[in-house]
Amino acid sequence: MDDYLIGVLSNIGVISFVALSAYLLLLTGEISFGQQAFFAIGAYSAGIATAMWSWPLSAALVFGAATGGASAALVGLPTLRLHGLYFAIATLAFAEMVRLLFELFQYQVLIDGELVGPNGADGFRGIRYIFQNDISALQFMGLIYALLAATLVGFLLLERSVLGVSFRMIGEDSVLAQLQGIAVARHKVLAAGLAGALAGIGGGLYAHLTTYVEPRVFDVMLGVLSLAYGLIGGLGTALGPLLGVLIDIGLLESIRALAGYRMIIFGGLVALLLIVRPRGLLDERVVHHLGRLWHRAWTHMRMAPR
Amino acid sequence: MIDFVQNTIDGVMIGSSYALLALGFTLIFGVMRRLNLSYGPSIMIGAYLGTWIYVQAGAGPLAVAAAVVLGAVLAGVYVERLCFAPMGFAAGIASMVSSFAIWMQLEQAAILVLPRHTYPFPPLATGAPLTLGPFLLRVDHLIMLACALGLAAGVQIVLYRTRFGLALRAIIGNPTAAHLVGINVKAAVLGAFAAASALGGVAGYLVLATDQQVTPMFGMWATMKGLIAMMIGGLGSIPGAVLGGLLLGVVEVHSQWYFGPQVRDLVAYLLLFVVLVVHPGGFIGRAPGREGTMPEQRA
Numbered sequence: 001m002d003d004y005l006i007g008v009l010s011n012i013g014v015i016s017f018v019a020l021s022a023y024l025l026l027l028t029g030e031i032s033f034g035q036q037a038f039f040a041i042g043a044y045s046a047g048i049a050t051a052m053w054s055w056p057l058s059a060a061l062v063f064g065a066a067t068g069g070a071s072a073a074l075v076g077l078p079t080l081r082l083h084g085l086y087f088a089i090a091t092l093a094f095a096e097m098v099r100l101l102f103e104l105f106q107y108q109v110l111i112d113g114e115l116v117g118p119n120g121a122d123g124f125r126g127i128r129y130i131f132q133n134d135i136s137a138l139q140f141m142g143l144i145y146a147l148l149a150a151t152l153v154g155f156l157l158l159e160r161s162v163l164g165v166s167f168r169m170i171g172e173d174s175v176l177a178q179l180q181g182i183a184v185a186r187h188k189v190l191a192a193g194l195a196g197a198l199a200g201i202g203g204g205l206y207a208h209l210t211t212y213v214e215p216r217v218f219d220v221m222l223g224v225l226s227l228a229y230g231l232i233g234g235l236g237t238a239l240g241p242l243l244g245v246l247i248d249i250g251l252l253e254s255i256r257a258l259a260g261y262r263m264i265i266f267g268g269l270v271a272l273l274l275i276v277r278p279r280g281l282l283d284e285r286v287v288h289h290l291g292r293l294w295h296r297a298w299t300h301m302r303m304a305p306r
Numbered sequence: 307m308i309d310f311v312q313n314t315i316d317g318v319m320i321g322s323s324y325a326l327l328a329l330g331f332t333l334i335f336g337v338m339r340r341l342n343l344s345y346g347p348s349i350m351i352g353a354y355l356g357t358w359i360y361v362q363a364g365a366g367p368l369a370v371a372a373a374v375v376l377g378a379v380l381a382g383v384y385v386e387r388l389c390f391a392p393m394g395f396a397a398g399i400a401s402m403v404s405s406f407a408i409w410m411q412l413e414q415a416a417i418l419v420l421p422r423h424t425y426p427f428p429p430l431a432t433g434a435p436l437t438l439g440p441f442l443l444r445v446d447h448l449i450m451l452a453c454a455l456g457l458a459a460g461v462q463i464v465l466y467r468t469r470f471g472l473a474l475r476a477i478i479g480n481p482t483a484a485h486l487v488g489i490n491v492k493a494a495v496l497g498a499f500a501a502a503s504a505l506g507g508v509a510g511y512l513v514l515a516t517d518q519q520v521t522p523m524f525g526m527w528a529t530m531k532g533l534i535a536m537m538i539g540g541l542g543s544i545p546g547a548v549l550g551g552l553l554l555g556v557v558e559v560h561s562q563w564y565f566g567p568q569v570r571d572l573v574a575y576l577l578l579f580v581v582l583v584v585h586p587g588g589f590i591g592r593a594p595g596r597e598g599t600m601p602e603q604r605a
Contacts (some may be wrong), residue, residue, distance in 0.1 A: 016311040078583045093579040267411030275392040278400040
C-alpha cells in the first residue's frame with residue numbers, strides 16, 4: 001500500500017471515532033454539535049502523556065479516553081434537562097469554550113534541549129511517539145482499525161443488550177422510558193461519558209497520527225460533520241456513521257480532480273440525499289430488512305438437506 | 307468610569323449588529339422551529355455580490371446595499387427550497403444538517419467567484435465621530451442602532467398587526483391546523499424565509515459598511531453571533547433578540563477591555579452556556595417545554 005492510501009485510510013479510521021461518538025448520542029435522541037471537544041481533550045491528554053511524561057502509547061490512549069469520558073460525563077450533568085435544539089447549542093457553546101481555552105493553554109517543558117508541549121494558538125508540536133518507537137504508518141493504521149473493530153463489536157453487543165434497548169427507548173420517548181422504570185438521567189450521563197471516551201480515544205490516535213495538534217482543527221465544522229456522518233450513513237446501525245465517513249472522505253479524496261468545486265458538489269449531494277432519506281442510507285428500515293434477509297438465508301442454509 | 311461608560315456605549319453599538327442578525331434568525335426559528343445554519347453564509351453571498359459590483363462597477367452605497375439584500379434573499383430562498391421545503395415540519399435534524407451542507411456549498415461558491423482573502427466594502431458614513439461630553443459616537447454605529455430598533459419594531463408590527471403576521475403565528479401554533487383553515491403554509495414559510503434573509507442582508511450590509519471589508523469568515527461569524535444573541539435573549543421573541551444582541555455586545559466589549567481579545571469570544575460562549583443551563587428559555591423566551599424541543603421529538 002502506498003503512503004497516500006495509508007494516510008487516507010488512517011484518517012477515515014480516526015474520524016470514525018468522532019462520528020461514532022455523535023452517533024451514540026443520537027441513539028439517546030440527543031443532537032450534539034460538541035463531540036469535537038472531547039476529541040480535542042483526548043488528543044491533548046494523550047499527546048501530553050507520551051511526549052511530555054514519556055508514557056507508553058497504550059496508557060496514553062487510555063488516559064485520553066478517560067479524560068474525554070470524564071469531561072463529557074461532567075458536561076452531561078448540567079445539560080441533562082436540555083433537549084433538542086437547546087442541547088445542541090449548549091454542546092456547541094461548550095466545545096467552542098474548550099477550543100478557545102486550548103488557544104490560551106500554555107504548558108511546555110524542555111526535553112532534549114527543545115521546548116515541547118501545548119503552546120496556545122500555535123498548537124502542540126512534537127508528538128513523535130510512533131517515530132521514536134519505530135512504528136510504521138501501516139502498523140499504526142492496523143492499531144487504529146483494530147481499536148475501531150473492537151468499538152464496532154462493542155456497538156453490536158450494545159444493540160443487543162438491555163442497555164442499548166434502554167438508550168433507544170430514551171431516544172424515542174424519554175418520558176415513556178422513565179415510566180417503564182428506566183433511570184433516564186443515569187443512562188444519559190452514561191451515554192455522554194461513553195461517547196466522550198470514544199471521541200477521546202479517537203483524539204489520542206489523531207494526535208499520534210499527525211504528530212501535531214492545533215486548536216483550530218477542533219472547530220464547529222468537525223462537530224457538525226461528525227454529526228452529519230451518522231445522518232448520511234444511517235441511524236439504523238453503527239456501520240452508518242462509518243459509511244458516512246467513507247462517503248465524505250472517500251468521495252472528497254476521489255473527486256479531488258474537481259478541486260474548487262468539491263464542496264459545492266458534496267454539499268449539494270448531502271442536501272439531496274437528506275431529502276430522499278431523512279434518516280440516512282442505512283436507516284432502521286433498511287437494517288431491519290437486511291437482518292431479515294440474513295436470517296432467512298441463514299435458516300435456509302441450516303434447513304438444507306446435507 | 308469614563309472608559310466603562312464608553313465601553314458600554316460601544317457594546318450597545320456593536321450589539322445592535324448582533325440584534326439585527328438575531329432578528330432574521332428568530333423569524334425563521336419562530337416560524338419553522340428549526341435552525342437554519344446557512345443563514346450567515348446566505349448573507350455572505352449577498353455581501354460578495356455587493357463587493358463585486360462595488361469593485362467592478364464602482365457602484366454607490368445604495369446600489370451595494372440593494373445588491374447585498376437581493377443576494378441574501380436569493381440565497382435564502384435557495385436554502386429554503388433545498389433544505390426546508392422538501393422535508394416538511396417533521397424532520398428537524400435532517401434540515402439542520404442539510405442547511406450545514408449548503409453552508410459549505412455557498413462558502414465554496416463565494417470563494418470560487420472572488421478568490422482573494424479580503425475585499426473592500428464601501429463605507430456608509432465617513433467623517434469624524436460625534437462627541438457627547440467625553441464620549442465618542444460613530445455615525446455609522448448610530449445608523450445601525452436605529453435600524454436595529456426600527457426593524458425590530460417593524461417585525462413586531464408585521465407579526466401582530468397584519469394578516470401575513472397572523473398567518474405566520476397560526477403556523478407557529480400548529481401548521482396542520484393553519485393549513486386546514488386555508489392558510490397557504492408553503493407560501494407563508496417561503497415569505498418568512500425571504501423576509502428573514504432580507505433582514506439578514508440589511509444586517510450584513512451595515513456590519514460590512516462599518517468594517518469596510520469582506521472575508522470568507524463572515525458567513526460563520528454571522529451565523530454564530532446571530533445564534534448566540536437569539537439564544538441568550540429568548541427563542542422566538544423579537545424583543546428578546548434585540549435584548550440578547552445588545553447584551554452580547556456589551557459583555558463582549560467589556561471582556562475584551564479587561565481580559566484581552568482572546569477571552570472575548572470565550573466569555574460570549576460561557577454566557578451562552580450558563581444561560582442555557584440556568585434558564586434555557588433565555589431572558590425573555592419561554593421555558594423549554596415541549597415547545598422548545600425539536601419538532602421531531604414533539605411528535
